[in-house]
Amino acid sequence: MRFSFGRRVCALSPLFIACLPAFHAQAAGFQANEHSATGLGRAFAGEAAIAEDASVIARNPAGMSWLKGATFTAAATYVAPRVTVDQSAAGVPGVGDITSSDRNVADEQLVPTFFYSRPLNEKLTWGVGGFSNYGVKTSYAASSAASLVARESEITSYNMNASLAWKVQDNLSLGIGVSAVYIRGVLGSELPSPPANQELLHLSGNDWAPAADVGVLWQPLEGTRIGVRYHSQVSGHLKGRARSGLNPALNSSGVVDVNLPAIAEFSVRQQLTDSLAVHASYMFTDWSAFDSIDIRLDNGFKQSDERNYTDSSRWAVGGTWQYSPALALRAGYAYDNSPVGDQNRDFRVPDSDRQWFSLGGSYAMGSHHRVDLGYAYVKGDRESITDSAQLGTNPPIPVNVNVNGRITRGDAHLVGVQYNYMF
Numbered sequence: 001m002r003f004s005f006g007r008r009v010c011a012l013s014p015l016f017i018a019c020l021p022a023f024h025a026q027a028a029g030f031q032a033n034e035h036s037a038t039g040l041g042r043a044f045a046g047e048a049a050i051a052e053d054a055s056v057i058a059r060n061p062a063g064m065s066w067l068k069g070a071t072f073t074a075a076a077t078y079v080a081p082r083v084t085v086d087q088s089a090a091g092v093p094g095v096g097d098i099t100s101s102d103r104n105v106a107d108e109q110l111v112p113t114f115f116y117s118r119p120l121n122e123k124l125t126w127g128v129g130g131f132s133n134y135g136v137k138t139s140y141a142a143s144s145a146a147s148l149v150a151r152e153s154e155i156t157s158y159n160m161n162a163s164l165a166w167k168v169q170d171n172l173s174l175g176i177g178v179s180a181v182y183i184r185g186v187l188g189s190e191l192p193s194p195p196a197n198q199e200l201l202h203l204s205g206n207d208w209a210p211a212a213d214v215g216v217l218w219q220p221l222e223g224t225r226i227g228v229r230y231h232s233q234v235s236g237h238l239k240g241r242a243r244s245g246l247n248p249a250l251n252s253s254g255v256v257d258v259n260l261p262a263i264a265e266f267s268v269r270q271q272l273t274d275s276l277a278v279h280a281s282y283m284f285t286d287w288s289a290f291d292s293i294d295i296r297l298d299n300g301f302k303q304s305d306e307r308n309y310t311d312s313s314r315w316a317v318g319g320t321w322q323y324s325p326a327l328a329l330r331a332g333y334a335y336d337n338s339p340v341g342d343q344n345r346d347f348r349v350p351d352s353d354r355q356w357f358s359l360g361g362s363y364a365m366g367s368h369h370r371v372d373l374g375y376a377y378v379k380g381d382r383e384s385i386t387d388s389a390q391l392g393t394n395p396p397i398p399v400n401v402n403v404n405g406r407i408t409r410g411d412a413h414l415v416g417v418q419y420n421y422m423f
Contacts, residue, residue, distance in 0.1 A: 030136040030155070030349055031263075031285060034077040034111045035059065037416030040374030041360010042318030043332030046279025048227030048267035049217065053370075053420045054115035057129040059265065060215035060229040061163035061175030064125040068422065070118040075372075075418035077113075081106035083138075084409035085350055085385070089145035089401055095192055098145040101408075105350060107137050117163075118423075125165040132158050133231065134260050136349060142193045145403050148200070148389045150347035155185040157260065159211065171220070175229075177213035182206070183236045183260075187348075189389070191246075198245055200389070205240025205256060223271035233289055234260040242297065254297035262286040275322040279332075283314040287339035309339040318358070330360040330374070345385050350407050352381040360416075372418035380410025 033044050036055035050056070051063030054073040083105040090097045117127030134157040140146040163177035184206035191198040215229035236258050244250040267281040287309040295303045318332025334356035345351060360374035385405040 030134050030351075031261075032111070032132045032135050032157075034079065034414065034416065035075070035113055035131050036073070037075050037077065037360065037372040037374040037418035038330070038362065040077060040376055040414060040416040041330035041332065041358055041372070042279060042320065043316045043334040043356040043358040043376060045281050045316035045318030045332045045334065046227075046267045046269045047281060048215065048229045048265045049225040049269040049281075050227075050267070050279060051217065053372075053418075054117045054127060054129070055113065055418075057115045057117065057127045057161060057163050057177065058113070058131045058159075060217060060227045060267075061127070061177040061213055062165050062173040062215040062217040062229075063227065064117045064127050064163065064165040064175065065167040065173035066217065067117055067125070070423035071116070072421045072423075073113075073115040073418065075113045075416060077111045077374075077414055077416040079109045079111060079412060079414050081108070081412040082409055083350060083380075083407070083411075085140075085146065085347065085405050085407055087140075087145040087347070087385075087403060087405040089148060089403045092145070092148065092192060092401055098143075098192060100141070100144040100146070102140045102144050102146065103409075105138050105140065106412075107139065109137065111135075123167050125167075127163045127165075129161045129163070130158065131161070132156075133263065138348060138350070140347070142190070144192060146347040146387075146405065147190055147192050148401060149189055149387045149403055151188045151190050153187050153348040156182065158182050161213070163213065171218060173217050175213070175215040175217070177215075179211040179213070181209045181211050181234050181236075181260075183209060183234075183238060185238060185240075200244060200246055201250065202243050203240065203256075205238035207236045207238045209234050209236045225269040227265075227267040227269075229265050231263040233262040233286065236260065249299070249301070250297075252297040252299040252301065254295065254299075254301070256296070257294040259289045259291075261289045277320045277322075279316075279318045279320070281314070281316045283316075285312050285314070285339070287311050290339075308344050310341065312337045312339040316356070326364045328362040330358070330362075332356070332358040334358075342384065342386075345383060346387050347385055347403070347405060350383075350385060350405075350410070352383040352407060352410055354378050354380045354410075368422050370420040370422070372416075372420070374414075374416040374418075376414040378412040378414065380407070380412075382410065383407050 035058040047059040051066035054071040056063035113131040115129040139152040159179040161179040165175040187203045316334035336354040340351040358376040
């Protein structure tokens with residue numbers, strides 16, 4: 001028997017498309033930007049150039065040099081996707097033709113982050129943080145056509161980071177960070193019910209992988225900051241198990257190799273007046289590195305699943321108005337280009353180009369405490385999906401079942417809250 005998912009013959013790869021988020025990422029592909037509520041309120045514009053709390057560790061470690069004293073930051077972002085996907089499949093074994101529609105394909109999630117930075121001396125600052133750069137969680141009803149290729153997909157990707165910043169001179173700092181990245185994925189696909197759920201494939205695996213960050217923050221003129229950062233590719237080798245009720249040959253432990261793309265970001269922060277600043281960012285994600293997922297089972301089964309993602313760009317602009325010494329207000333807009341085209345969009349990652357509309361604010365309670373709030377509405381384009389499952393069992397069922405669909409809604413609401421303590 002042979003299984004194909006996403007127009008590619010592959011027994012294990014769907015997990016490790018999953019291997020790529022336990023929340024549904026709202027950036028392009030399965031990338032996650034939800035590192036802070038302050039950033040959320042300006043659509044994450046200028047993140048590599050703005051150093052206003054310890055969350056800068058996630059976007060540019062060089063920014064720690066610009067913080068005044070030790071700083072602790074903790075944030076949580078509530079992500080409420082509203083994704084609806086219509087599907088149809090003809091000639092499904094034991095069922096026949098199926099027409100279905102799933103609402104809320106992506107689950108609601110809470111994304112936590114934390115950061116702490118502290119100066120060692122006048123030149124050096126160290127910091128630690130926990131955050132995620134990639135993640136996705138989707139599921140379809142057992143009776144849906146999409147359950148043939150994407151019954152459930154979930155991934156957890158979390159960075160445990162340690163960073164160091166060096167203040168070269170008053171207007172220039174450099175930073176470096178290293179992360180231990182935990183990646184865990186769970187995936188399932190099955191024949192739709194009725195007559196009975198028959199598991200085509202279930203996968204689970206996890207791994208720890210290293211990653212590195214480097215950054216520069218430069219202030220060429222008073223009021224102007226320019227930040228650049230690079231986050232390395234993460235190469236995961238997920239160890240776990242595969243099982244199938246229809247193909248016992250797939251019941252084996254093994255390893256799946258997958259690359260999470262490198263990220264580069266360029267940001268500018270410009271102070272226009274004493275109370276008004278504007279920000280802008282360009283982010284490049286090397287999605288072409290996510291070219292294949294290589295499967296190696298202990299029983300000798302090997303296969304490579306081509307993904308053919310393309311590199312993507314994200315543009316963001318925003319502003320901050322210091323209304324009073326205690327209150328700051330923010331707004332921002334961003335456009336995310338999807339790395340997924342019409343030829344490789346599938347039900348596990350129903351992705352499309354997205355627009356961000358953000359608002360936020362901060363309130364300082366004295367010199368030590370500050371609370372931040374952020375909100376974003378993310379609007380995704382409506383796109384078509386073409387997927388397939390190639391099956392062969394005893395008794396025989398059709399060799400190929402095409403599953404077609406359309407994303408009829410791809411919106412999301414994000415709400416973030418953050419607390420900062422300046423020692």
